[in-house]
Amino acid sequence: MTSSSCLKNFDWISNYGPSFVVPASNCDVLYEPSDFFKELNTIYANAKKRIYISSLYFGTDPYEYEMIDSIRTAAKDPSVRLVVLLDYLRGLRIDNQKEKTTSKSMFLPLLEEFSSQVDFYLFHTPLLHGFLRKIVPMRYNESWGVQHMKIYMADDTLIISGANLNKSYFDNRQDRYLKLQDSPDLCQFFIDIIETVAKQSFKVEVNQPEPIFLGKNHPYEGDNNQYRLDVENDLTSLMKTYQIRFPKPQSLSDDQALIVPLIQMGMFNINHDRDFNIYLYSHLPIESKLYLATSYFNMTQEYAKELIDNKRKDTTISLLTASPQANGFYGSRGMSQYVPIGYSENEREFIEKAENKCANDGQIQMFEYYRSQWTYHAKGLWLYEKGKEYPVLTCIGSPNFGARSIQRDLEAQLAILTNNESLRMKLHRERQRLFQYGTSVTGETFKQSSRIAPLWGPLFMKIFRNFF
Numbered sequence: 001m002t003s004s005s006c007l008k009n010f011d012w013i014s015n016y017g018p019s020f021v022v023p024a025s026n027c028d029v030l031y032e033p034s035d036f037f038k039e040l041n042t043i044y045a046n047a048k049k050r051i052y053i054s055s056l057y058f059g060t061d062p063y064e065y066e067m068i069d070s071i072r073t074a075a076k077d078p079s080v081r082l083v084v085l086l087d088y089l090r091g092l093r094i095d096n097q098k099e100k101t102t103s104k105s106m107f108l109p110l111l112e113e114f115s116s117q118v119d120f121y122l123f124h125t126p127l128l129h130g131f132l133r134k135i136v137p138m139r140y141n142e143s144w145g146v147q148h149m150k151i152y153m154a155d156d157t158l159i160i161s162g163a164n165l166n167k168s169y170f171d172n173r174q175d176r177y178l179k180l181q182d183s184p185d186l187c188q189f190f191i192d193i194i195e196t197v198a199k200q201s202f203k204v205e206v207n208q209p210e211p212i213f214l215g216k217n218h219p220y221e222g223d224n225n226q227y228r229l230d231v232e233n234d235l236t237s238l239m240k241t242y243q244i245r246f247p248k249p250q251s252l253s254d255d256q257a258l259i260v261p262l263i264q265m266g267m268f269n270i271n272h273d274r275d276f277n278i279y280l281y282s283h284l285p286i287e288s289k290l291y292l293a294t295s296y297f298n299m300t301q302e303y304a305k306e307l308i309d310n311k312r313k314d315t316t317i318s319l320l321t322a323s324p325q326a327n328g329f330y331g332s333r334g335m336s337q338y339v340p341i342g343y344s345e346n347e348r349e350f351i352e353k354a355e356n357k358c359a360n361d362g363q364i365q366m367f368e369y370y371r372s373q374w375t376y377h378a379k380g381l382w383l384y385e386k387g388k389e390y391p392v393l394t395c396i397g398s399p400n401f402g403a404r405s406i407q408r409d410l411e412a413q414l415a416i417l418t419n420n421e422s423l424r425m426k427l428h429r430e431r432q433r434l435f436q437y438g439t440s441v442t443g444e445t446f447k448q449s450s451r452i453a454p455l456w457g458p459l460f461m462k463i464f465r466n467f468f
Helices: 003-016 033-045 062-075 103-113 130-135 140-144 167-171 184-198 224-245 272-282 301-309 334-358 403-407 421-435 443-447 457-467
Strands: 020-023 027-030 050-054 081-087 118-123 151-154 157-161 177-180 256-265 289-294 316-322 364-369 380-384 393-397 411-418 438-441
Touching (some): 003 272, 003 411, 033 151, 033 157, 033 177, 050 184, 062 081, 062 103, 062 167, 081 103, 157 184, 157 411, 272 403, 289 421, 316 334, 316 421, 334 364, 334 443, 380 421
Parallel strands (some): 050 081, 081 118, 289 316, 316 364
Antiparallel strands (some): 027 177, 151 157, 364 438
16 A cells, blocks of 8 residues: 555544644654653653643652652743643642642652642543532542643653553553654643643642632532633634644655544543544544553444444454553552443443344453553554555553543543554554463353442442543
């Protein structure tokens, strides 16, 4: 397949975001959590202009203190700016009970030392407001929605991932990580996304005990509907501007990659990622192979409809998710300990539907990731065209293909289209490395005594499905 036909077959992806064409050699796949940690420290310590961090939260272990030191190294240059966007509810939650440390407390020393260079923001979901906000306990309140974009930038280098900045994600919690160098336009797009969300968020100030809201309409004390409309208008306007500036390319050579950011913020009626996925699933190329990965298996009905009900017989779909033991909630406290049971129930329901439709003939396969002493957090997709050894398209970022990602959280990922042999080989290797730890799961799996869900299992997920 030539690059021109590659673009012709998939030019529709430019309908869902601005189109950035970059040299394929600028894209590098990282494979291990340790690589992710090393690269972040390197790009932060060597930043000359700016550092942008968008994540759910920032951990409080020695790994994270080392990262703060890397950022401090760059910040000693007064021309370097640091912008941090985290989630309000998760960012203020105490991680270390003994030392009372939080994501906020980790960045306060930098804020105090380099106050004129540092801007630290916390996004608060508008879905939790009024009386409900007062009664839902800490930790559980995060179920209503969080800032979930994982974008890490230094100067014109960007690392996109599904990983948070926490010890386990640097050690033995498997995710995906893509590094893009010399990508000023793509970086500026995400800077503008982060800044747009930040101006409707809370700002942490050195001499203020509580974060200060910056917008006009407060997300949980003011006109909630107007707040959501304000953010929607700001983001929609920004996206339109970028799609005009970076339209569908006319050509794509073998040494290039087309990158389209997919933004998903359902609470603000921004549904580019959802719409992209629905279109892709319903227009899979003839005899293609689609590989999907998600850490938390909670497929929406509209996704399941395209993947199962409307699926053509000539296509093959393979899904990888966490085994109960590799689920991040495994062994946790309180209600969270039941979450792996809920995800397992979702799997069972999906597999039953798939086997009823496809007669268990291998058209749709499910695998569970298990690696001793590791947890699993990778998500995204790889699409292989007929007879091709390497994928032509991948998606990588924070969304999990579930109801929560679509409706409750702020999400971002990249759709990457390329005919470059070297980059496609790297993406293929990445997919292989993940799926090598996958064990096949069928309807028979859930008849085993260890996998039979409690009687309340199906009811639990029916009630709370949209929160996980």
